[in-house]
Amino acid sequence: MRRRRLGNTGIEVTELCFGVLPMGPNQRGLPPEEGGRLIRKAIERGVNFLDTAQSYGTYPHIRAALDSLPDRGRDVVISTKSAAKTYEEMAAAVLEARRALGRDVIDIFLLHAARVDASVFDERKGAYECLLDMKSKGIVRAVGISTHSVQVVGKATEVDGIDIVFPIINVRGMGILHGTRDDMVQAIKRAASAGRGLFAMKALAGGNLLSDIEGAFAYVRALEGISAVAVGMVDEEELEVNLAIFNGRPVPLKTRVANTKELVIQAFCIGCGKCVETCPNMAMEVVDGMARNDKSKCILCGYCAPVCPQFAIRLV
Numbered sequence: 001m002r003r004r005r006l007g008n009t010g011i012e013v014t015e016l017c018f019g020v021l022p023m024g025p026n027q028r029g030l031p032p033e034e035g036g037r038l039i040r041k042a043i044e045r046g047v048n049f050l051d052t053a054q055s056y057g058t059y060p061h062i063r064a065a066l067d068s069l070p071d072r073g074r075d076v077v078i079s080t081k082s083a084a085k086t087y088e089e090m091a092a093a094v095l096e097a098r099r100a101l102g103r104d105v106i107d108i109f110l111l112h113a114a115r116v117d118a119s120v121f122d123e124r125k126g127a128y129e130c131l132l133d134m135k136s137k138g139i140v141r142a143v144g145i146s147t148h149s150v151q152v153v154g155k156a157t158e159v160d161g162i163d164i165v166f167p168i169i170n171v172r173g174m175g176i177l178h179g180t181r182d183d184m185v186q187a188i189k190r191a192a193s194a195g196r197g198l199f200a201m202k203a204l205a206g207g208n209l210l211s212d213i214e215g216a217f218a219y220v221r222a223l224e225g226i227s228a229v230a231v232g233m234v235d236e237e238e239l240e241v242n243l244a245i246f247n248g249r250p251v252p253l254k255t256r257v258a259n260t261k262e263l264v265i266q267a268f269c270i271g272c273g274k275c276v277e278t279c280p281n282m283a284m285e286v287v288d289g290m291a292r293n294d295k296s297k298c299i300l301c302g303y304c305a306p307v308c309p310q311f312a313i314r315l316v
């Protein structure tokens with residue numbers, strides 16, 4: 001599989017990045033051993049890049065995969081992120097990742113900033129300073145930000161020290177904040193020209209674009225500045241389809257993946273609005289005391305489920 005360098009970092013990754021969100025407790029809820037077997041299989045088939053986050057609850061799945069490999073996955077590049085706001089919170093998040101993953105050095109550590117605007121660099125100044133300190137001590141190799149916002153990609157092009165930007169981009173522009181799809185394409189291009197390494201999230205818009213999976217991936221892979229694409233996977237069929245596409249092989253019809261994911265709000269919702277505040281895509285509202293999901297905006301990221309105090313949201 002084709003490998004590409006992430007900006008000026010010297011880190012080389014496969015174009016297919018294994019997204020380790022959906023197998024975790026926020027979505028499919030695979031046990032770590034089962035998820036770990038799938039991750040291991042992907043690594044054995046050539047994938048060397050994993051994307052996770054403190055909030056995904058999937059460090060144990062990655063650890064299970066690494067521990068089962070003869071060299072403990074020495075060449076596997078792990079990118080993680082945290083919504084920490086202060087220096088101390090970020091220091092704790094980095095320590096947690098190092099312990100949970102069994103690695104002294106984390107390859108890529110990002111500010112997890114899906115929903116916010118460019119003020120994130122002021123509001124989370126302490127957390128970002130911590131990442132820069134971790135990098136100068138050699139505990140983190142590269143730092144940056146994950147975002148759904150065109151504004152944030154623009155700001156990350158200017159802020160000193162940013163190595164990596166992880167933006168949302170897909171052919172339909174679903175989930176993009178503070179601009180259009182084409183604004184995001186231009187922002188990505190400028191960030192890459194400034195030496196940032198970029199990999200893309202939500203190329204399939206949470207499964208909404210699965211009816212033309214080849215077209216959806218081809219669009220993002222062709223974008224100037226995008227080195228890799230993070231793709232969530234929960235079973236072998238999805239892995240096989242994605243390996244075929246990223247290795248330039250035809251996808252056998254019988255293994256075509258259908259979008260079976262659905263967001264369900266259960267009747268014991270109390271209308272507290274926490275999911276509305278959390279959703280990066282304004283896809284939730286409370287109507288008559290009950291949460292309601294707008295399927296035309298929802299990218300099935302699952303970020304709303306863990307914040308619900310009633311456990312009323314499920315991605316099934």
Ligand code: SF4
Binds near residue numbers: 270274276310
């Ligand atoms: S967070 Fe849960 S309880 Fe609150 S409005 Fe959303 S679904 Fe309902």
Ligand code: SF4
Binds near residue numbers: 279299300302
């Ligand atoms: S409603 Fe939930 S799953 Fe859908 S986009 Fe918003 S946070 Fe993601």
